[in-house]
Amino acid sequence: MNDMKKRIFLGLLLGSLVVIFTITIVLGLVAKYNDNFFNQLVIFFGMLAIAFLILIGFGLLCLIIAIWRAKVNSSLLNLILSAVNILFPISLSLGKILHVKQESIKKSFIAVNNELVKNQNLNFSADDLLILAPHCLQWSKCPYKITLDVNNCHRCGKCSVDFLHEIRDKYGVKFIVVSGGTLARKFVKELRPKGIVAIACEQDLTSGIQETSPLPVLGILNLRPNGPCYNTDLDRNLLEKAVVNFLYGKAEVENYVEKGQGLVQKS
Numbered sequence: 001m002n003d004m005k006k007r008i009f010l011g012l013l014l015g016s017l018v019v020i021f022t023i024t025i026v027l028g029l030v031a032k033y034n035d036n037f038f039n040q041l042v043i044f045f046g047m048l049a050i051a052f053l054i055l056i057g058f059g060l061l062c063l064i065i066a067i068w069r070a071k072v073n074s075s076l077l078n079l080i081l082s083a084v085n086i087l088f089p090i091s092l093s094l095g096k097i098l099h100v101k102q103e104s105i106k107k108s109f110i111a112v113n114n115e116l117v118k119n120q121n122l123n124f125s126a127d128d129l130l131i132l133a134p135h136c137l138q139w140s141k142c143p144y145k146i147t148l149d150v151n152n153c154h155r156c157g158k159c160s161v162d163f164l165h166e167i168r169d170k171y172g173v174k175f176i177v178v179s180g181g182t183l184a185r186k187f188v189k190e191l192r193p194k195g196i197v198a199i200a201c202e203q204d205l206t207s208g209i210q211e212t213s214p215l216p217v218l219g220i221l222n223l224r225p226n227g228p229c230y231n232t233d234l235d236r237n238l239l240e241k242a243v244v245n246f247l248y249g250k251a252e253v254e255n256y257v258e259k260g261q262g263l264v265q266k267s
């Protein structure tokens with residue numbers, strides 16, 4: 001299922017590259033058979049575009065290899081991220097034409113991004129890691145304002161904010177709750193984390209991951225049993241695994257969470 005999720009986005013990225021490449025070649029051929037100055041310019045820029053597309057294509061190939069081998073070559077990371085960021089809006093449009101749900105494409109993008117981050121085998125100190133949670137995670141009737149200071153939470157256990165405090169206390173990471181993108185950007189700028197575990201919906205995670213690139217972000221989709229933006233929840237197991245992944249590397253995830261060293265026990 002998870003592999004299927006990634007394939008949607010990777011397939012659309014490849015499709016987008018093929019579409020742009022074909023358009024460039026067709027324009028070049030049309031220009032070639034109409035001999036005037038303007039067309040010479042089109043051919044010149046077409047050649048540049050093809051060189052650029054070959055580079056993007058190489059970035060895409062590196063992405064596929066990185067996911068397949070579960071290992072990222074750090075010197076190619078910027079090229080991979082550029083390829084993804086350039087082709088992502090085109091793949092959304094292509095998905096629309098092919099009637100692929102935008103939500104599925106974004107979910108797939110988040111899955112690919114997470115795999116890429118995990119495969120970098122990062123090892124941050126707790127102080128450099130930030131958990132960024134949305135305000136809708138807070139119980140709607142809670143009287144305490146936690147967006148300015150999460151410590152205002154009274155830890156009553158009625159919502160997952162309490163669990164996130166437990167995670168913060170156990171691992172020593174930073175934790176904030178934000179009411180929107182502007183506040184999230186402000187905190188990221190101020191706290192300067194080296195990695196982020198972000199909880200949000202498809203839309204917010206997708207834009208957040210792209211805006212903060214190349215900062216590594218592990219995205220956790222929120223659960224919405226009561227509809228969007230209202231008393232949302234999260235998969236605690238996934239959240240803790242993401243934190244452990246950033247702090248101790250991919251190999252330690254099994255030990256910490258699945259073998260009972262984490263707060264969440266394997267069910």
Ligand code: SF4
Nearest residue numbers: 142153154156157159
């Ligand atoms: S856990 Fe904290 S934020 Fe959630 S309802 Fe209780 S006091 Fe409010």
